[in-house]
Amino acid sequence: MTLSSLKLPDELNYIGVFLTLECSLNCSYCINDPEQSGRRSSLFPIEAKSVRKGLSPAEWATALSRIPFRSDLPITLQGGEPMLYWGGKGLGLILTEVPHYFDLLTNFALQPDVFVRNLNGQQAKLQRDAPYPSIRVSYHADEMNRTWHGRGFDELVSRCEALKDLGFKVSSLKADSDVGIYMVEHPDNVVTPEMRATYAERVPFETKEFLGVHAGKLYGRYLYPFSADLISRGIHPTPLACECKTTELLIDPMGFIWGCHFYLYDAWRQGGLVQEFAAIEAVNFQYIHHGAQIFAGRPIAPIGHILDPDFSMDKLDTFRPCYQYGRCIGCDTKIKNDRFQSYADRGVPHTSVKIRNIRMPAHLLGKIENLEQCQPFIDPLAWDESKHG
Structure with missing residues (x-):
């Protein structure tokens, strides 16, 4: 299937592709949780192995081929845990078929040699010229210490550093490194002297602003x-009611395009759009013509579908009524x-x-x-x- 190229507006700020919402960790704080209430393991209840949970690598390649190549606007692959997509081999299968640069948001679930082998020689597409690392690795103390037997941060730094021998640039200076580690400034998170000694002169490490409510306080x-x-x-x-429009292109694992992160996450919190995906696939993904009927009765609906032949970027440039303010x-x-x-x-x-x-x-x-x-x-x-x- 060949689809027409999308005309990206100059002001488009971000392209986010959620390859999967499955994850290897069960963090008490997770950005995917709209209520930030520590329910990661039960948030997306699609468990049956026979249920289709997302687009195939070939479908993603078709979808992403619609997006014109621009060196200043990477496609950000995220999740869930994108390293786990398609049995861990999906990233390489997608990157092989498209010319774009990509950023990767990950918890580094795979061993470095396995991760790089699965890229099928496409490392350069994760190595764009930018003032910050293209591979941004999140540190989650409790879950990583549990998974790596109390050595969570040591193991994470070692995995990032190992990329130096596998075709990537690794430096303690973020502008010179393809990979860096980031930790959310949640009130429960602490940067210890031991952590500073571990990452010093090895890989970039930064904290990122915590957003949301904790113990009754807004951050x-x-x-x-x-x-x-x-x-x-x-x-x-x-x-409350309002009108809202997005400045970003947000695509969920099944290819549906959303107007905000809350709508995307909340749709999956309700069990995912399994039936709706089957229905839209049956009509050649023609969301513009059939979406209203397929999503009738659902309080939250996507803007469109990335494989819809009639989808265009001007669909994002519309204020839509919202009742979730x-x-x-x-x-x-x-x-x-x-x-x-x-x-x-x-x-x-x-x-x-x-x-x-x-x-x-x-x-x-x-x-x-x-x-x-x-x-x-x-x-x-x-x-x-x-x-x-």
Whole structure:
């Protein structure tokens, strides 16, 4: 099957491909969990071996071939644990068929020699010229210590360092290294002196901002008020309505395209789109023509399907009604740079989604810090009601 090339908008910031949502670890904190409640092992209950859980490598190659090659916009492979996709051999099967550069988000589930052997000689596609490593390895202390008998961090550093003898650049300077280790700054995570001594002069190591609620406190800086803590901190009993659109191309394991990370994760939390995938596959993935019927009755539906011959990128450039405001995943609404460094260079905050017309109850408006700055995001009717209430 050959599909037409997609026209990428210049402002597209990120392409995220979730090859699988299966994982070898069961971390107490996992970004895939919309409620961050330590339920990783039971979050995606697709267990039957006969159930199709995602696109094949050949289908992914067809899908990704639609995306024009751009050296400044890699495709980020993630999960779950992408090293485990297709019995561990899927990465190489995909990379062999497409010209793109890729970033890889992984917990390094495979031994280094097995990982590289499975790449089928395609290491160069994970070695783009960038100021940070293309292979970004996450450190999860409890689970990695359990898996590697108390030597979690030592083993992880050794696996990263071993790539030096397998065709990759490894340096303690992140701009000179193809691989680096990252740990979320969760309040329970601590960088110990022993860890510093272990990674020093060997591989890059950094911490990343923790986003979300822990022990009743919200962590992170967000553009939209109460977007990540409305429900989790009991600020309001139900999510709010708004309009939202994405600035990213997010594709789940079955090829469905989503408007935000919450929608993607929550659909899989409900058991995955097994029946819907079978139905869309039966009509040649023509989501635009058949999606409304197939997803009738589901409160959350994707934007499209990457194998739909009629899918185009302008489908992302539409504000859609959403009734889940306040349950947002932190990475979608946090203030950050885009790939053009808009925030660092010009002070223009970027978020992964753009939100408008939030139906904010009047009694909550007084609780919003920087209320005047948030006014453009709030439904004018709600704003007027507060002024004349």
